[in-house]
Amino acid sequence: MKNQTIRKLLVANRGEIALRIFRTAKTLGVKTVAIYSEPDAASLHVAAADEARLVGPAEAAKSYLNIAAIVAAARETGADAIHPGYGFLSERPEFARAVAEAGIVFVGPRADVMAALGDKVSARKIAVAAGLPVVPGIESAEIKAVRSFTEEHGYPLLVKAAAGGGGRGMRVVADDKSLEAALEGASREARAAFGDGRVFIEKYLARPRHVEIQILGDEHGGLIALGERDCSIQRRHQKIIEESPAPGLAEATRARMIGAALSLARAAGYTNAGTAEFMVEGDKFYFLEINARLQVEHPVTELRYGVDLVAAQLTVANGGHVSELPAPRGAAIECRIYAEDAEHDFRPAIGTLLHLNVPSGPGVRFDSHLAPGVVVGAWYDGMLGKLICYGEDREQARSRMVAALDEFTLLGVTNNAAFLRAIVASDAYCKADLSTHFIEEHFKGWRGGSESDDAALVAAAMAAVGTPGAAASLAPASMSDGRVTPDRSPWSELASFELWKSSR
């Protein structure tokens, strides 16, 4: 009989989402347990929890994906519930099962429901049975079957990982020539990321938007939808900007999508928080998949509905009821700050964070685990934080986002903040000309503006001169003739300007 109260919650995750979940737990008087890998020992999520347990070395397979170690950590600390966050084990039915079998509450859907919906191929079948429209596709990656599919539907097509998410194990195939390599590459990437190399094929839609419906269900048949989010702005098939409401989406289409998401959730017996993802072209929509977990972009919904989705998840996990919410208000936008070089193919970046300036103000929220000294390595996902802005309408949320990104500075780890700023300030974004090809159409080969170049050159010239030890090799000629001496350099007068930290 479910009517327990969670007293101690272990979060099987790291980074901003672990911190975010702990924050809610604290407001509810729930004790918290962090898990961490060796390089994360000094992370803020570890410091934020009441207790912490080391679960393994850097490699995720041995730490954040180590089911036995995580369940053992919960047992040792007496945690009575585990929240998986997103990514890592959040959509692994075997984890949900292991947690339940250990007598611990899993904050998420039941393992069997997750197994049925988390697998994209099986989810498609359930969706079709529940009457949802799906993108034409086949559940086989067998080359002959794929070729006969392309005879009917043509290229381009999309190869996707059955166990996938976050764009991993996904390939767009333009022609027959690249088909075999794409199937192999997608399968290899899927195996590395999810431990499951199965892939399937879908027709590639010409210019779709990505719109998703947030759902929340309890164990008593209660089920609600919390509106939609437009997540069309993506690079590498991975979202970087999300917003709600979806601009320009016809009310009738929105209502039909919500109806579809609810009937699918009902058919699957879905409980807790989840998201039904759709591709939308005009007034047509196609079911894509269900993410059986809390989404990265959940704050967008929280701001419009005035809810704490993690608190709602814990209520449901405690056996509580969901109830209809008041109508949403205003608009919210989220920008994901990634450690990557937007000017060079979004190449992942690493480094030690040396200086951070976090924006604030009305309607501005920053969910992040960043702090000076944090080492961003190559072991985990490169998301550094999420900047979320709320406004009475889209334009207010958007202008707050531009101002907030202008205020944002992160030194030491190359990141996409300036790129995000350029997008939200652009005409195309103002007009909400949204499709999953937005970046390809409007920001291909983007380079930062030259306006700030001179300020950077001044700083570089000063830094080169003021560098202790490096002065001899880097000093300009003027230094040796006494016009600028090391002790009279602008540096000694503006000592706080530079942060003399090395990444070592």
Add this chain to the structure above:
Amino acid sequence: MKLKRESGEELDLELLGHDGAKVRVRVGERQIAAEVQAVSGGGAIVTIDGKRFRVASARRNSSILVAVGPRNFEFEPVEESRRQHRGLAATEIVAPMPGKVLNLMVKEGDVVETGQPLAVIEAMKMETTLAAESPAIVKRICVTAGQMVDHGAVLIELSPPPDSSGRESAPPET
């Protein structure tokens, strides 16, 4: 001093002098007059032609990192490049980021064409294919598949292709 931007652009930069908060910098033939004012908590306001920029900078190894608002810059002092070699875009294929070598598509002695994939490296679960920037011969493979490598690690050494006009033994141009 000569600095190279992350874009590859080379700049001749000189701090000409300063007077209190006023700073003069020469960039090539051009001069920039700026006012620099420190900000509590690190960083400074750099004012150029009445426009104010929030700036922070730091050193990482030999390079200079600068942030102007949300924008990041990286400057590296230019040394005579050892990697330039007649007939070759690069004599070494290096890891653009720390990660794991997933796949090596060539072996020593292979003749490769421009754009030909040489190796696949995985970081943050994303695969990046490293391709030849010019025709070349694979001189040496320095890593094995599955190996973890650091940023800048040499993965493959290349030598000029057989039909190159350059002599293989020619010293790098200086």
